[in-house]
Structures are given as structure tokens and as C-alpha cells.
Amino acid sequence: MFSKACEYAIKATIFTAKQALEGKRTNVKEIAEGIDSPEAFTAKILQILVKHQIILSQKGAGGGFDMQAEKIQNTSLIEIVLAVDGDAIINRCVLGLKQCSGANPCPFHEKYAPVRMKLVASLKETTIADLVAGLTTRMAILKE
């Protein structure tokens, strides 16, 4: 459903948020270890997140990545997905047809429409704070 880059982006954001909530700034190496991702590739993805102002970066010694409490609370999953994978998940026809729409539907359009609505709704209503909370209270995982 998501690209590998997007999966890493989501996990990296959760990891960074969790560290931030514990008052710690983190860095590429820690993140890559924490989410079991390739370090250099993860660095690329973190740049996308910074550019979209989802996380904060600080260059230089003692620098790294951080996330503000307000952002953790107000950023929803959909924003990460849009930043990394674009709006295909919202707009692209599942059969890949350019002209598919409510007025000119592909054969699966009507059956899929409510599923897509549910999916997008769940991405919109799930915040990074929700995901971090799930992490601690339900022993959810970020690697393996």
C-alpha cells in the first residue's frame, strides 16, 4: 500500500516523536537502529519530513532530529503519506485509469469508494501522538 520509503517515514516519525516526548533529540543513526532501516536511505527520507515541517532538524555537533509536542499532537498519518508518496492513495484509480471518477467510473469504482473513504478517514484521524501512545500502552513494535 505504501512505498518502503513511506513505511520508513512513518516509523521514523513515531520514533522521533517518542524520543522528543522523553526530552531527547535523536539522530539518523539512532533512528535507523530503532526502526531497523538502512541508515543512508533513512537520512534521505528524514530530509523530506524536515522539508514538509513534520519534524525539526538541527545541524552540527549535538544536533539531530526533534519534534514539537504540538506537532506530535496535531500531525496525522495522512500528512506523512502525502509528503512521501503523494496523493495517489486519495486520488488514483485502483485500476490505474486516468479518467476514472464518479461521473466516469471504472468498473470497481463504486465498490471501492466506501473502502477508500474509510482508509483515508483512518489516516486523517490517526495522529502521531496516537501512534506513540499505542507504542507504550500496548507494547506495539517498530522493528522485526
Next chain:
Amino acid sequence: MFSKACEYAIKATIFTAKQALEGKRTNVKEIAEGIDSPEAFTAKILQILVKHQIILSQKGAGGGFDMQAEKIQNTSLIEIVLAVDGDAIINRCVLGLKQCSGANPCPFHEKYAPVRMKLVASLKETTIADLVAGLTTRMAILKE
């Protein structure tokens, strides 16, 4: 969501079924034109569909592809997806975690579970006949 190969597979099956319901056997060239797909690649995908007994093939002059009325009625979308893309859509963690499950959930697991159920249900309950019917009665499209 689906691979390009899977998108072609679905469209090719719908096209073949529609021709079959009109009493016509079709062939790779017609299918590729009808669904606007690359011919050689489409041929590859048709072989997968034949191997999984979703459509029928007949070699030699006047040969081509066909689909039995019973198959059109009883084959659901999920069977094509499983044949071409495997069971990732049913089983794979959206964050790509190997160990993710109800007992050991990734942070998005619980929020996504009902969406996945809806999605899989819609793939299971939608038959090729449904899709062909939608094609004619609602002017849905297979190309562009």
C-alpha cells in the same frame, strides 16, 4: 495498491469475460488494445491467469482467450489479486513489520484492521460478472 501487472490482469479478465459473454473468443492483441496495455507484457500476465485457471487459452490459428460463464459468475476479484500479487494485501503489515499481528501489533495495526477487513470483503464479494455488468449499465471504462 495493486501492482501494474495486477491492474492489467483485472482489466484483461473483465475484457475477456465481456467478449466471452458476447460469444467471442479474444486474443492478446485485442485485449491489449481494449485495455490500453503493452501487448507483450499483457501476454505474460495472461499466462498467469491461465495457470490459475481464471481464464482459458487455446493455442493455434483462431485460438485465443476465453472464459466460461460459470467462472465469470463465481470468480471474485480477490482471486486475481492473489494470483498476481500474492497475499500481501491480506497479510502484510502496512508498516512492513514481519512480527506484526493481533498479539504483537504495530502502532497502526488496530486502526487499520477494520479498513483491511472492508477492503478484503469488497474484493471477495465483487465478481467478474459484477464488473462486466457495471461496464455496460453504467458506462464504466477500461482505458484512458
Next chain:
DNA sequence: AAAATATAAGACTTTTTTATCCGATTTAAA
């Protein structure tokens, strides 16, 4: 001011997916 540390940016490589090509095989028609 210099050294050390960390992100930023771009070029490059590898892997996977998508797509093409060609020869072999099968079958129907001439």
C-alpha cells in the same frame, strides 16, 4: 580558531518491476 559532529545534497549503484524480443510449440485453415 580548530576540531569534531551532525545534517544536506547530489551522484552513483543495486534491486525490483515493468516491458520487449525471439524462438518453440500448438492448432486450424488452405
Next chain:
DNA sequence: TTTAAATCGGATAAAAAAGTCTTATATTTT
């Protein structure tokens, strides 16, 4: 029986996605 039409199967090629490497830039610490 020959020829033409069609799928089948394997090798190859191109494009996209995933991943690496190197250099530049910024910032803190010493």
C-alpha cells in the same frame, strides 16, 4: 501437408524504486 496464426517460455532490456557513498555545509565543543 504446408502455411499461417496464435499462445508459451525464456532471455534480454528499460525504467523505477530502493539503497549507498562522498562532499559540502552548519553548529557545537574544546
